[in-house]
Amino acid sequence: MNRSRTIALVAALLAIAVGILFASVTARAPVALAGNGLQTTAGNGPLTTPAETAAPAPPAPRETARGPVTGLPLPRFVTLRSSKANVRRGPSLTHRIDWVFTARGMPLEVVGEYGHWRRVRDHDGVGGWVHYRMLSGARAGLVKPGGAVLFARADTASQVNAELDPGVIATLTRCGPSWCQAKAGGYRGWLLKSHLWGVGPAEIFE
Numbered sequence: 001m002n003r004s005r006t007i008a009l010v011a012a013l014l015a016i017a018v019g020i021l022f023a024s025v026t027a028r029a030p031v032a033l034a035g036n037g038l039q040t041t042a043g044n045g046p047l048t049t050p051a052e053t054a055a056p057a058p059p060a061p062r063e064t065a066r067g068p069v070t071g072l073p074l075p076r077f078v079t080l081r082s083s084k085a086n087v088r089r090g091p092s093l094t095h096r097i098d099w100v101f102t103a104r105g106m107p108l109e110v111v112g113e114y115g116h117w118r119r120v121r122d123h124d125g126v127g128g129w130v131h132y133r134m135l136s137g138a139r140a141g142l143v144k145p146g147g148a149v150l151f152a153r154a155d156t157a158s159q160v161n162a163e164l165d166p167g168v169i170a171t172l173t174r175c176g177p178s179w180c181q182a183k184a185g186g187y188r189g190w191l192l193k194s195h196l197w198g199v200g201p202a203e204i205f206e
Contacts, residue, residue: 067113075111077198078120080104081136087128091117098128105169107140107198123197139172139205141180141196148195150187154179162187174206175199 065074080101087099091114101108101122108127112119118135121127123142145166152159154176162185164170170184175193182191193199 067110069113069115072110074113075109077139077200077203078108078110078118078135079138079140079198080106080108080134082134085130085134087120087126087130089128091115091119091129095129099126101130103169105138105140105171107142107169108135109198110135139175139199141170141172141182141191141193141198143168143170143191144195144197146195148191150182150184150189150191152189154181154190156192158190161189164191170196172196172199176204177202 066072067074080103083102083104085101086097087101088095089098106122108120108122108130110118110120111127114129116132117129118132119127119129120135143164143166147166148164148168148170149156149160150162150164150170152161164184168184170180170182170191173181173183175181178193179190180193180196180199182189193201
């Protein structure tokens with residue numbers, strides 16, 4: 001009789017142990033195949049393997065800033081229309097004059113707009129506010145330190161028409177990726193764009 005009770009007790013204990021083990025297995029988080037890796041729903045949300053992570057989107061192309069008055073690009077290059085232009089501290093006649101530009105045809109960079117006024121600066125970074133009537137859309141380049149050679153063609157192997165000193169202002173008629181067709185001191189030809197201030201490195205115009 002004692003042996004029968006012992007066997008029954010052992011059987012009951014085994015049944016309880018099996019039940020606990022089964023409950024533990026079913027309580028685990030389900031795992032499912034996803035792509036080339038594993039995805040689990042345990043925790044606060046789905047976790048993916050590095051192979052499933054989406055590649056970052058390429059940066060959006062940078063838009064060119066536009067002037068609030070003219071809608072033209074900022075910054076942009078212009079030239080001085082007059083042989084004398086007052087450069088003021090602010091965009092009105094009541095602001096004091098800080099500088100006076102006296103080189104007609106010199107290139108200037110427009111960096112701001114307000115009403116009839118344009119904020120400009122020269123190759124040295126000197127500038128202020130000038131009335132728009134003092135400026136022209138004609139293009140010119142100022143020869144950088146080191147000078148520049150005016151070639152007959154857009155080719156350094158072509159004939160040399162003139163050698164230009166630093167600070168010489170050349171009128172530009174058109175510019176390509178590397179060369180600008182120019183006129184200076186009665187001579188015509190082609191100048192390397194990299195030797196000029198007054199035209200952007202990537203700027204092309206006819």
